[in-house]
Amino acid sequence: MKHSHILPQAFCLFFFILIFLVQARHHHSHKKHSHSHSHKSYGTSPQPPAPYYNNASGIFDVRSFGAIGDGKKDDTESFKMAWDTACQSQLEDNVILVPQGFSFIVQSIIFTGPCQGDLVFKVDGTVMPPDGPESWPKNNSRRQWLVFYRINGMSLEGSGLIDGRGQKWWDLPCKPHKGSNVTALGPCDSPIAIRFFMCSNLTVQGLKVKNSPQFNFRFDDCKKVYIESIYITAPKLSPNTDGIHLENANDVKIYNSVISNGDDCVSIGSGCYDVDIKNITCGPSHGISIGSLGNHNSKACVSNITVRDSIIKMSDNGVRIKTWQGGSGSVSGVTFNNINMISVRNPIIIDQFYCLTKEHCTNKTSAVFVSNILYTDIKGTYDIRSPPMHFACSDSVPCTNITLSDIELLPSQGDIVYDPFCWNAYGDLETLTIPPVSCLLVGTPQSLLDYDIDHC
Ligand SMILES: *[C@@H]1O[C@H](CO)[C@@H](O)[C@H](O)[C@H]1NC(C)=O
Numbered sequence: 001m002k003h004s005h006i007l008p009q010a011f012c013l014f015f016f017i018l019i020f021l022v023q024a025r026h027h028h029s030h031k032k033h034s035h036s037h038s039h040k041s042y043g044t045s046p047q048p049p050a051p052y053y054n055n056a057s058g059i060f061d062v063r064s065f066g067a068i069g070d071g072k073k074d075d076t077e078s079f080k081m082a083w084d085t086a087c088q089s090q091l092e093d094n095v096i097l098v099p100q101g102f103s104f105i106v107q108s109i110i111f112t113g114p115c116q117g118d119l120v121f122k123v124d125g126t127v128m129p130p131d132g133p134e135s136w137p138k139n140n141s142r143r144q145w146l147v148f149y150r151i152n153g154m155s156l157e158g159s160g161l162i163d164g165r166g167q168k169w170w171d172l173p174c175k176p177h178k179g180s181n182v183t184a185l186g187p188c189d190s191p192i193a194i195r196f197f198m199c200s201n202l203t204v205q206g207l208k209v210k211n212s213p214q215f216n217f218r219f220d221d222c223k224k225v226y227i228e229s230i231y232i233t234a235p236k237l238s239p240n241t242d243g244i245h246l247e248n249a250n251d252v253k254i255y256n257s258v259i260s261n262g263d264d265c266v267s268i269g270s271g272c273y274d275v276d277i278k279n280i281t282c283g284p285s286h287g288i289s290i291g292s293l294g295n296h297n298s299k300a301c302v303s304n305i306t307v308r309d310s311i312i313k314m315s316d317n318g319v320r321i322k323t324w325q326g327g328s329g330s331v332s333g334v335t336f337n338n339i340n341m342i343s344v345r346n347p348i349i350i351d352q353f354y355c356l357t358k359e360h361c362t363n364k365t366s367a368v369f370v371s372n373i374l375y376t377d378i379k380g381t382y383d384i385r386s387p388p389m390h391f392a393c394s395d396s397v398p399c400t401n402i403t404l405s406d407i408e409l410l411p412s413q414g415d416i417v418y419d420p421f422c423w424n425a426y427g428d429l430e431t432l433t434i435p436p437v438s439c440l441l442v443g444t445p446q447s448l449l450d451y452d453i454d455h456c
């Protein structure tokens with residue numbers, strides 16, 4: 001989540017909420033409007049779709065609501081009508097069908113719940129937004145494209161493709177990878193492709209998502225999320241294209257998925273707990289990250305996170321915990337188990353000095369407390385430009401109870417250049433490691449009470 005330096009995060013959040021509220025209101029009033037409108041038009045429309053409210057099958061094909069899917073026409077209104085109809089359907093099971101063999105263009109939409117029955121949003125065809133910032137409608141949010149809001153009990157699935165058409169957004173001169181002047185950036189918003197906000201009991205399954213302008217998936221304030229067999233791709237140099245970002249999310253499972261992109265495959269933000277990540281093939285990318293946490297002196301709480309049985313390849317990082325100076329709260333109870341690294345630059349890294357503009361970062365007296373971190377069965381190769389293990393903990397708050405077991409990391413080519421690095425990091429080796437780690441401090445620090453720790 002690297003865009004956060006562009007605007008102070010608090011401001012971002014405020015701005016987002018503002019946009020969200022304005023949009024939600026728009027959408028809301030629009031919804032009422034389109035309802036009365038569509039009620040009237042049933043009898044008079046020259047191209048009469050099937051009777052929407054009496055469909056005993058519970059299948060709501062977007063084409064029945066006027067969508068064309070020729071890759072040119074804007075089908076936004078049809079998607080909205082299909083959603084509203086399915087969402088209000090009294091049937092127990094309802095399927096919104098985006099059929100195979102068609103390409104639908106839809107603008108930024110907020111699909112709002114709660115809905116009456118369970119919903120399956122089945123994308124078998126292709127869904128695309130308008131192509132780039134120039135064609136993005138002026139009154140649409142530039143921060144999000146497909147938004148699901150207050151939905152309980154939905155499955156987003158199908159064999160289709162969500163194509164974010166990100167290229168023109170990545171090409172904006174203000175993007176960080178363009179080496180642009182940070183003070184001259186101005187707004188550089190790009191939409192998140194798929195966003196879930198205040199949702200529960202979700203399944204996301206089988207979809208392919210490519211070239212998102214920004215994050216591919218973002219879940220905020222969601223619980224009971226099951227993500228299975230998804231394929232996310234974006235180029236290695238596409239900025240901020242995190243695969244799946246979680247924020248204030250709990251009871252999340254991410255299984256059997258393949259992600260390659262220009263930022264983290266999965267990033268876990270503040271307020272997340274009980275997250276299980278299994279069988280992910282990640283890379284090229286920036287790896288799987290917890291963080292960044294504690295930006296702008298914020299308090300962050302993250303606990304009970306497991307990443308296991310996964311492959312990380314050709315990535316800048318493997319498994320990473322990153323926090324800013326000045327934060328508070330804690331990251332605790334994290335297990336990284338059975339991860340195969342292939343040519344990864346920082347396979348194992350804790351970075352409590354995370355910062356994007358070197359000159360603006362000063363060391364502070366508080367930090368997010370990192371403890372109870374277990375690395376077990378982490379094997380493979382690393383890119384020798386960086387040390388294979390890096391535990392840089394804050395001066396003011398040490399990391400404690402880092403456990404290493406069955407670590408075997410070899411240079412992918414050439415000779416070992418850097419030894420493992422530790423700073424203010426306490427922990428144990430359960431087995432010998434390759435390369436050997438001798439820099440962890442033994443036991444627990446004298447008195448954790450001497451440190452400025454704000455527990456969660
Ligand atoms: C109603 O269901 C049938 C299948 O039984 C489907 O072909 C038709 O498109 C559905 N109507 C709507 C409005 O989705």
Ligand SMILES: *[C@@H]1O[C@H](CO)[C@@H](O)[C@H](O)[C@H]1NC(C)=O
Pocket residue numbers: 026030137139140
């Ligand atoms: C944006 O403006 C168009 C045309 O004025 C209007 O049809 C549409 O509903 C507006 N969209 C939003 C999200 O306000």
Ligand SMILES: *[C@@H]1O[C@H](CO)[C@@H](O)[C@H](O)[C@H]1NC(C)=O
Pocket residue numbers: 118119152153154155201
């Ligand atoms: C979760 O949603 C599914 C449908 O997607 C439904 O069958 C199930 O009953 C829901 N479970 C809970 C606990 O709400």
Ligand SMILES: *[C@@H]1O[C@H](CO)[C@@H](O)[C@H](O)[C@H]1NC(C)=O
Pocket residue numbers: 181182183184
């Ligand atoms: C960065 O932008 C500022 C304000 O626009 C300008 O004063 C400064 O010269 C720029 N620096 C570089 C290196 O372009």
Ligand SMILES: *[C@@H]1O[C@H](CO)[C@@H](O)[C@H](O)[C@H]1NC(C)=O
Pocket residue numbers: 229255256257258279
């Ligand atoms: C791991 O995920 C891949 C990709 O979805 C899948 O093909 C494979 O069967 C999964 N492996 C296991 C053991 O589930």
Ligand SMILES: *[C@@H]1O[C@H](CO)[C@@H](O)[C@H](O)[C@H]1NC(C)=O
Pocket residue numbers: 251273274275276304306
């Ligand atoms: C940790 O999370 C897992 C789900 O990933 C859950 O099954 C387990 O009960 C949680 N452990 C604790 C101590 O809450």
Ligand SMILES: *[C@@H]1O[C@H](CO)[C@@H](O)[C@H](O)[C@H]1NC(C)=O
Pocket residue numbers: 353361362363395423
């Ligand atoms: C912050 O502290 C670390 C560890 O003591 C040190 O390596 C780094 O240079 C310091 N950074 C600044 C900006 O003072």
Ligand SMILES: *[C@@H]1O[C@H](CO)[C@@H](O)[C@H](O)[C@H]1NC(C)=O
Pocket residue numbers: 333334371372373374401403
């Ligand atoms: C150290 O961390 C492990 C998890 O990695 C946990 O099971 C154990 O209880 C922790 N030990 C202490 C003393 O907190």
